[in-house]
Amino acid sequence: MKNCVIKIGSNVLIHENGQPNLQRMESLSRQVASLFRNGSKIILISSGAVAFGKGEQALSEKLDPVLKKQIWAATGQVELIKTYKDFFGKLGIPVAQILVTKEDFRDRKHFLNMKNCIQGLLRQGILPIINENDTVAISELMFTDNDELASLTAAMINADSLILLTNVDGVYDGPPSHPDAKLIPVIHSANFENEIQISPVKSSFGRGGMLTKLNMAKKSADLGIRVLIANGTKENILTELASGTAKHTVFEPLAKKQSPKKWLAHGEQYFKGEITVNAGAREALFSEKITSILPIGITGTTGSFSKGDIISVLDQEGQKLGLGRAEYSDLHLKERIGVKNQKPFIHYDYLYLF
DSSP: EEEEEEEEEEEHHTTTTTBOOOOHHHHHHHHHHHHHHHHHHTEEEEOOOOHHHHHHHHOTTTOOOOHHHHHHHHHHHHHHHHHHHHHHHHTTTEEEEEEGGGGGGSSHHHOOOHHHHHHHHHHHOOOEEEOOOTTTTTTTGGGGHHHHHHHHHHHHOOOEEEEEESSSOOOOOSSSTTTTTOOOEEEGGHHHHHHHOOOOOOOSSSSSSSHHHHHHHHHHHTTTTTEEETTTTTTTTOOOOOOOSSSSEEOOOOOOHHHHHHHTTOOTTTTOEEEEOOOHHHHHHHHSOOBBOOOOGGEEESOOTTOOEEEOOOOOOOOOEEEEOOOSOOHHHHHHOSSSSSSOSOOGGGGGEO
16 A cells, blocks of 8 residues: 555444544544555545534525535535544644545646645645535536545556445445345456446435445556455454455456546546547557557547547447547647548547547
8 A cells, every 4th residue: 555545435434323433533544644654655535524514513404405515515624624633633644635626637737736736745744635625516517426536536646556445344246234245355347247236325424325436446446556445434444454454345456557548537527529430440449559549530520629628539339439638629620530641639648448
C-alpha cells in the first residue's frame, strides 16, 4: 500500500440510529495514521457529511429534499472534517479538505491541477481528505456514490491500491445474509460476469450498494489498480489488510495503463461528442499495432466540441468502442473527414478502448 486511496462508507461511520460513530472514526484514523507514518501515501475518501448534518441541524419535512440535503451537507461537512482534524491532530498528522464534483474530472487541465494539489499535500506530509461537494452538485452530474469518486481519484493519482470499506467482509457468491453464501477471496476481471451475483440492496445512508462497488472495482482493476473490499466495522481492519490477515475480496489488476488513459476510462458519462469509424479503422484499433484515429477512418461526427474534450468512439453498428481526447474541434474535423494525410484526430496516447 505505497500509494493508496481508502474510501470509508457511511454505513461504516454511522450508527444504526443515524448518529456518528466517533469511536470507529477514531480507530480508523489511528490505523490510517500508522500507515501514513510508515511511508504510505494515502488519500482518504470519506462519506458521512450529510449524516453529520442531520445530527447538527433539524429541518422541516416540508422543505425541498434537494435543499435539505445541501444544508445538511454544508453543515455536516464542517463537523466531519473538524472531527477528522481533531483525531489526526492528536496523532501529529495535519489534514486538508478537498471538495469536488464530477465536473472537476471532466476538464484535463482542471484534472491535472487537482492531481498536482493532492501530490503537493502528500509531499508536505499532509493527509488529503476528499468528499463530494453536495452543496453545488446537480443530480445528473453527481457521482453514483463515493465509490465512484474513490475510483476516479485512484486513477488520477496512479494509485497502486484502492480500499473500499463497507459493512460486509467483501463480495459473496450470494446474499451475505444467506447461511450458504461464501466469501470470494479473489476476483479476476475475466470471470467478473460469470462469478458474481449481487443483491441490489443499498445502505441506509449511502446512495450506492455492492453493485456500484463491483463496477468501480472492476474498472479500477482493468486500469492496473489493485482493489480490496473489506469490512470497515471490524476492529483494526486496515492494519490487518496491510499485514494480509484480514478477510476481504481482492480484484487482481491487469497491466497498468498510462495516466491519460486512466483519466479517459471514467469519461463515459461526460463526453462532449461522438465519432463513427469505418470497419477498417475498427479493425486497426483492436489489432496489436499501436494506432491513432485518423480523419480518413472517420465516417461521421455528432456534437459540438473543442480541442481537449472527451469524445466517444463508435463503429458503424453503433457499438461503443472507447473514448478519446479530441485534437481539434468538430468544425475542423468536419472539414477533414475521409481525407488522407491529416493529423490524428485522437492520438493513441489519449485513446482508451473498452
